[in-house]
Amino acid sequence: MTEKKTIAAISTPMGTGGVGIIRISGENAFEICDKVFKSFSGKTLADSEGYRAHYGRIFDGENAVDEAICIVFRAPHSYTGENVVEINCHGGIFLTKKILRLVFENGASPAAPGEFTKRAFLNGKMDLSKAEGVMTLISAQGEQGANAAYNLLEGSLSRKINEINSSLLSVAAHMAAWVDYPDDEIEEIDENNLRSTVENAKKEINTLLSRFDSGMAVTTGVDAAIVGKPNVGKSTLMNLLTGYDRSIVTSVEGTTRDVIEETVNLNGCILRLSDTAGMRETGDEVEKIGVDRSRKKLERSAVIFAVFDLSRELSEEDMELIELCEGRTVIPIINKTDLEKRADISVIENKLGKCVAISAKDGEGYDELCETVATLIGTKDFDTSAAMLANERQRICCETALASLNEAFEAIDFGLTLDAIGVCIDGAIAALLELTGQKASEAVVDEVFKQFCVGK
């Protein structure tokens, strides 16, 4: 099963951090690593048992580059199911990249995106739901996201699903026993009980679904656009949020001519932020293209930061923006609190809700803005230890289950016979079990014999 090629990659996020990890996987992982790593004990990794950590130094030829700990995993007892070494070195882009390059020079190939997981997957190390959890884990950019992805692996989602399912199974088994053993004095299902079970299951699934978007915001981030007429301070806000001079700021209207993008982490909430060209009628051809792009960005973003200048009276362009933002997920921002107030905020607040007042230039109102973002996206009180759907596949399973339960409900209301209702509940059970990778087939039958004294 082991693929010929040995692959390597940095498996910690790029950036400054205390520790960086380079993972090497494949048939020759130990031999390759032995060429760059010498342990203080003198033992080679090729001779090491699995699950052992070795302390030593990384060498570039004769020169020691860094101190490191190498952890050895022997096939098949590793993440990928192959021979794996994880080099724990000191973090930092420069150092980790240099060590990785050394590993490549000694025979490893760069890992394609997701290739470790793919190998783990192809080597039978994980089922579908776990693979998806790991993939989320990899792409999760914030700390919160990593925690939520980890919980999926640990099974808080499985536990939640099993909890919902067991009540449905119990009802389905009761119906099955009642139908399949008419001679066995099985009580008829109480309609109120049936209703409340379906109702509860619906509620639980709805909770999972409602947490999905917040969960996605925590793990992969949401698109957000900063929009407004020229010179209201969009780029200054961008720079405030990114923490450095990402956008060029001048007092000249129309300085930002194209969309500038950056991912930022606002107190655990990840935004893929776009600074856009100020929206106005313009004769400048280049600026015009930029304005068009701004409008498109505004249309496509999940969250809009609509920026207004407190020091100027609201103009026609401001009113147009208010119109564009109505009904959207929008945070109206009043910039330049450091200047004299001239704009009538109530006009904005009537249409778009409460404004956040800031001075992008000196950072005033930053905390309030972060708070507002977190509340709006739902990450503020997001409990990363609670069950969470990690991806679209899981969300679709939940939606299917919910649709089945709604149909069951309609059938009950319509007064249809229990065979039709039972099929709907079975459908919900099957969808929920699919989510955790189990098979529905025997579940109901097993439950019948557990719960009921039936048979000739």
Added chain:
Amino acid sequence: MEYFAKKYQVIVIGAGHAGIEAGLASARLGCDTCVFTINLDWVGNMACNPSIGGTSKGHLVREIDALGGEMGKAADANTLQSRILNLGKGPAVHSLRAQIDRRLYSDYMKHIMELQDNIDLRQAEIVDIKQLEDGTWQVKTHLEAIYTADCVILATGTFLAGKVYVGDVSYESGPDGMFPAKKLGESLKELGLPTRRFKTGTPSRVNRKTVDFSKLEIQEGDEHVVPFSFDCNCEVKNKLPCYITYTNLETKDIIMQNLHRSPLYGGKIDGVGPRYCPSIEDKIVRFAEKERHQIFIEPCGENTEELYLQGLSSSLPEDVQLKFLRSIPGLENVETMRTAYAIEYDCVDPLSLKASLEFNDFSGLFGAGQFNGSSGYEEAAAQGLVAGINAAHKIQGKEPLILERSGSYIGTLIDDLVTKGCSDPYRMMTSRSEYRLLLRQDNADRRLTPIGYEIGLISEERYQKYLKKLELIDIEKKRVQSTVISPSEAINELLVSRETSALNTGVRLSELLKRPQLNYDLLEPFDTARPPLPREIFEQVEIDTKYEGYIKRQQAQVDEMHRLEVKKLPEDTDYSTIHGLRLEAREKLAKIRPHNIGQASRISGVSPSDISVLLIYLEKECRND
């Protein structure tokens, strides 16, 4: 001394419910067939309850009939009492059950087989079976006659290495005091079939004259009897009632005090018993809080006083049995005619079978019925029919008949057996079918008769009758959809009395039929142009109309599954060389050898990722070709 007796195309070992259908199907499809049985006086014996049908089993019987099998007709001809169970619980779970005169049923089946062209029916115990070098099979009888055949169907029921237990007494025996097939069991083990021990049991039979009926509830048959067969020309009538009584705390005490004398609780029986058919001692132990258990007293025939006590299967010693029987109201002075017993027998792990019921590893060898790990007459007959058809198809070089899960309970039954296997005797249940709104007993002909006709088990005359029925359903459906019922005082009075909303404007008859509170009969006075049609036509139109949305939804699921069912996995697929399959999946796939991706997806231990891998593999193979 051994001697060569005769060559056949198909040999069936066993003339129980599976063997009968297998032999008849094979012969009717033109194969020279021999059916062997240990005792010709009990062809199609009902060794347990004297009834056919019941929940989901009734469905099976109707499906067997729709495909051209015999069971439904035999049951109709020998019915003592008939009922449709689960009325009011929805058409998907309506199930026909009939009490049967078991002696007459047996005679009927024996006679049908005797009259059938291409069948030799022989009383002989088969003691040896082997495959010859040319691939044909050879069997030997206890009288040392040698017979050969292209295909052999094993339908040995509970005879194979059978052993009966009553308390601390046990002895080698087949059911109902017949000989067991001991040597055949050894021969099959030598052949290398993966056999195992299962267990089942049956209650006592008592004499009617010793029962006090004044203390029993009576249970009559249905006023309007519906036959099993879609092709029934006789009128089926109720002849004898059933009775109901209950166990009580005294029964429970007697059993609890003597539990240590049960071979099951004493650890003497290794065989795995059916969960759905627990002995009375099982029920009392497992459901200790229940104060009473319902007992049905069923007639065994018109020419006998024997009564069957459904619900009292037991393997306790004879003296304990009599004691607990006499604690039950109505049975205070009862005299037992046959003692209840448990029987342990050899059967095969059905995972070693293909969906055609031929063995994966033994070309030309088929299994059917209890031998395959199932339980019940109907389950056995269904498999016998399919095995018989497929033996004939093999000989005639035709594709095997594999019924989809979505099309029948028979398909579901066989798919479950050969895909999931079974850890205790497998009984059909409606909850085993995910498509049960489609797989109703009322539409078994619409699902299967075209298949039966194509195979050649449904006559041209019967098929034409069936086509006529379809046409009538179609015409009536169109009429119902185009007929408008106007509001009137009379109809609104009816609607309000049925607790459904009154009419303000005219509404289509089909819309009214959709309402659960209404039906064809109730609407008759307002449906003035209704043509005089047989009841079953109205029934089909009403169900199709009422459950239209749900039927469509299930049909969509069927279509989705069908996309995987058409992706065939070649029989010679070497799963050990497919990269990416998890070890467990690889082992399971190699053992079960699914015939398509749909079946593979239902194997426990085969995950969606394995299925993706298989799909990629098939795609790859397909591109390579």
